[in-house]
Amino acid sequence: MDKKAPxxxxxxxxxxxxxxxxxALADIEKKWLxxxxxxxxxxxxxxxxxxxxxxxxxxxxxxxxxxxxxSLFIVFIKHSIxxxxxxxxxxxxxxxxxxxxxxxxxxxxxxxxxxxxxxxxHEYVFDLDIFGAGSLFQYLNRSFxxxxxxxxxxxxxxxxxxxxxxxxxxxxxxxxxxRFGWMQNFQALxxxxxxxxFESTILKEWLRDKSPIFSNILFxxxxxxxxxxxxxxxxxxxxxxxxxxxxxxxxxxxLGVVGLVIKKTQSFQRDVSASLRVLSDYxxxxxxxxxxxxxxxxxxxxxxxxxxxxxxxxxxxQKLVKILDAFDTRNNMIVGVLLNxxxxxxxHCLISFGKWRRRYAKDVFRWLESLSEFDALSSLGxxxxxxxxxxFPLVSEQPAWEFESLGHPLIKNxxxxxNDLMLSVQGEIFIVTGPNMAGKSTFLRAVGVNxxxxxxxxxxxxxxxxxxxxxxxxxxxTTDSLQNNESYFFSELKRLKFLLDLILEKxxxxxxLDEILKGTNSKDKTSGSRAVITRLVDLEASGxxxxxxxxxxxMEDDFPGKVFNKCFEAEIxxxxxxxxxxxxxxxxxxxxxxxxMRKMGIIxxxxxx
Numbered sequence: 001m002d003k004k005a006p007x008x009x010x011x012x013x014x015x016x017x018x019x020x021x022x023x024a025l026a027d028i029e030k031k032w033l034x035x036x037x038x039x040x041x042x043x044x045x046x047x048x049x050x051x052x053x054x055x056x057x058x059x060x061x062x063x064x065x066x067x068x069x070x071s072l073f074i075v076f077i078k079h080s081i082x083x084x085x086x087x088x089x090x091x092x093x094x095x096x097x098x099x100x101x102x103x104x105x106x107x108x109x110x111x112x113x114x115x116x117x118x119x120x121x122h123e124y125v126f127d128l129d130i131f132g133a134g135s136l137f138q139y140l141n142r143s144f145x146x147x148x149x150x151x152x153x154x155x156x157x158x159x160x161x162x163x164x165x166x167x168x169x170x171x172x173x174x175x176x177x178x179r180f181g182w183m184q185n186f187q188a189l190x191x192x193x194x195x196x197x198f199e200s201t202i203l204k205e206w207l208r209d210k211s212p213i214f215s216n217i218l219f220x221x222x223x224x225x226x227x228x229x230x231x232x233x234x235x236x237x238x239x240x241x242x243x244x245x246x247x248x249x250x251x252x253x254x255l256g257v258v259g260l261v262i263k264k265t266q267s268f269q270r271d272v273s274a275s276l277r278v279l280s281d282y283x284x285x286x287x288x289x290x291x292x293x294x295x296x297x298x299x300x301x302x303x304x305x306x307x308x309x310x311x312x313x314x315x316x317x318q319k320l321v322k323i324l325d326a327f328d329t330r331n332n333m334i335v336g337v338l339l340n341x342x343x344x345x346x347x348h349c350l351i352s353f354g355k356w357r358r359r360y361a362k363d364v365f366r367w368l369e370s371l372s373e374f375d376a377l378s379s380l381g382x383x384x385x386x387x388x389x390x391x392f393p394l395v396s397e398q399p400a401w402e403f404e405s406l407g408h409p410l411i412k413n414x415x416x417x418x419n420d421l422m423l424s425v426q427g428e429i430f431i432v433t434g435p436n437m438a439g440k441s442t443f444l445r446a447v448g449v450n451x452x453x454x455x456x457x458x459x460x461x462x463x464x465x466x467x468x469x470x471x472x473x474x475x476x477x478t479t480d481s482l483q484n485n486e487s488y489f490f491s492e493l494k495r496l497k498f499l500l501d502l503i504l505e506k507x508x509x510x511x512x513l514d515e516i517l518k519g520t521n522s523k524d525k526t527s528g529s530r531a532v533i534t535r536l537v538d539l540e541a542s543g544x545x546x547x548x549x550x551x552x553x554x555m556e557d558d559f560p561g562k563v564f565n566k567c568f569e570a571e572i573x574x575x576x577x578x579x580x581x582x583x584x585x586x587x588x589x590x591x592x593x594x595x596x597m598r599k600m601g602i603i604x605x606x607x608x609x
Contacts, residue, residue: 011104011386019097022090029087033080040076043069092188103139104386106412113138117153123502127474127512128448129410130156136449139410140458142382144190147368148375155376159455161469163395169377169457170392171296176381182292183378183385189285190375203275207361213354214347219261223347226254230342251341258340258347265330265346268353273327276353279364280321285371287314299377305370308360313367316360323352380458390459396468399426399508399542404464408446409453417581418462419443426508427540427562429533431552433588434568439581440546441476443568444512447544448474451510470508470542473499475516492517496532503539511536511543526551537562553587 050066053059099110114131124130131137137156143149160166176183214220233247258265290312294300306313327349330336339345384390387409405418417439421430434440450460454467475495496516502509516532517525526549533545533552537559545552555563567588571578 012101015097015101015104019094019101022094022097026087026090026094029083029090033083033087036076036080036083040073040080043072043076047073088192089185089188092191093184095191096184096187100382100386106410108139111138111141112143112149114141114149114153117157119157122157123498124448124452124472124474124512125157127476127514128445128452130449130452134410136410136452140379140383142187142379143375144187145193145372145375147372148190151372151376152379155380155456156452159452159469159472160457161455161471163397163469166393166395166455166457166469168296168298169380172298172377173380173384173457173459174392175294175296175299176377177384179292180381180385182288183381186285186288186374187378187382189288193281193285202271203278204365206272206275207357207364209357213350214261219257219347220351222257223344223351226257227343230254234342254344255337255341258344261347261350265350268350269327269330272353273324276320276324279317280324282367282371283314283317283321286312286317286367289371289374290314299374302370302373305366308363313363316363320356323349323356327353380456384459387459387461390461391463391465392459393454393462393465393467396466399468399470400424400466401468401510401542402464402466403447403450403462406446406450406460406462406465408442408449409461410449411442416461419446419581419583421447421566421583423542426542427537428542428564429536429559429562430544430564430566431533431555432544432546432566432568432583433548433550433553434546435570435588436548437577438568438570438579438588439583440568441514442581443583444474444476444514444544444546448472448512468508468510470510471502472510472512473502473543474512474514475499476512476514489517500535500539503536503541509541509543511541513543513545515547516545525549530555533563534559550587 047066047069050062050069053062054066056062102108102110113133113135114137115133117131117137118126120126129135131153137153141149141152143152160169230251233250237247286306289303290306292303294303308316327346329339330346330349336345390409401421401423403419403421405420407416407418423430432440432443446461450462450465451467451472453460454465455469455472475492499509499511499513517528529547529549529552533555536543553565556565565585565587566583567586568579568581568583569588571580
């Protein structure tokens, strides 16, 4: 079940089978847990019985079975913990596949929306619905850690602009997609992490702190000297050289030393030690990555980040866990007092924490960064796996863009209409005309969304996609601002000024403009739009402009070889309006606003009033 879905299987069948498979495994573990619970109860009762018997006559006979049943009880507890962990893992895998089944039907409400990443002033994220409910981010997001989520959001809003980096991430996504079982197990392990584990402020502060655990250099010396004295005195007492009554009060000296740092010790255990426990939760994740042999250079690099001088992070974390377990023995008051009286246990544990921090603190941040990168990339790996019909883009060496069978990934396959477009050189501008609801805005968003995916390194909703890495800019959903006392028209002007400033910075810019200068009268709109397009032609900018203003189509004659007309058409057949959503060469001949108003009874209502 951990291999990639066979080609003959549909994704629905594949995920349904995995869901049933992991549901069955989880139920098996649950049944075993019940059986072990009953066995554990029986063994515990037997232990109590033989323990009580051992205090009676011939009690020595019952000591062995008491010890045996106690050992069995401990074994069953450990086995229960392992079984419970397995059941949780299978339940997580069950949920992952159930959620993927919903996502295949375009129900992706189970995934985070990324609302806090919405930025109305960004070059494109607001216009293209990159973040928010029903967004591209929500559609792709499979990250389970806060830092992985932030990393994925950065992929969307800060696109790659170098060919090598784009291809490198593409290779990583292909590699993960081919290891679907491994990837889902990684995601299931991530689900076990507590919320915001990667962002533990206390943990970060402690790891960055370079000050020694003890400001007084005597403590490390006393941690060695006093235990030697204590053990020596106890040894003399055991061999009868000294009476215990003569030396017991000397053991109060180590307790006094421990008492001097008791506040610091308790504070450390309450805050830092609890945060360090968080790292122990990552051990399985680190181990999961360390054991896999990746093909892509990027994944190999991220994996190599999890080693310190050839020692894997999982083993180093295990060292930390042992220190934490040793430190937690102080929670038993009697054991804690004895250990501190003889060995200065608290001080030794704090010294061990200090040594661990000095050796590995810098590595921890690198490990967590690598882990968050894997978390983000697993979202794109899942996206690639779920869309085997999508293609990985080719990166053009020169400013040129070629799209074949391009569609919007958020539109269902059975209703999506794909289109072709080609901008062969820098400086080509396409004016797209068409009636209302014919598909102009959707097409512009399809181009924009796929350009975002392309420069993220992800596959795109197209059979062929050749693109030059460029700064993407959109102006499609301009809004006024009461807070800043800005009119709609002024907001439009600011947006256009933003675009021109980007181009003047000599950046490679690809723009998508939808009905520019909507906020003014028709005469100003036409003359202003012509002026904007003329300016863009002079600057050799490349992009698409959707408009209802058919007079702008004449600019194809004004700038031959620079401005081109494309359109969507609608056909009125009787009392029905038909759209084919196909982009064709030329200028739209049919407008449908009046027809739609009549169809909806709006015009008649107005006349009646």
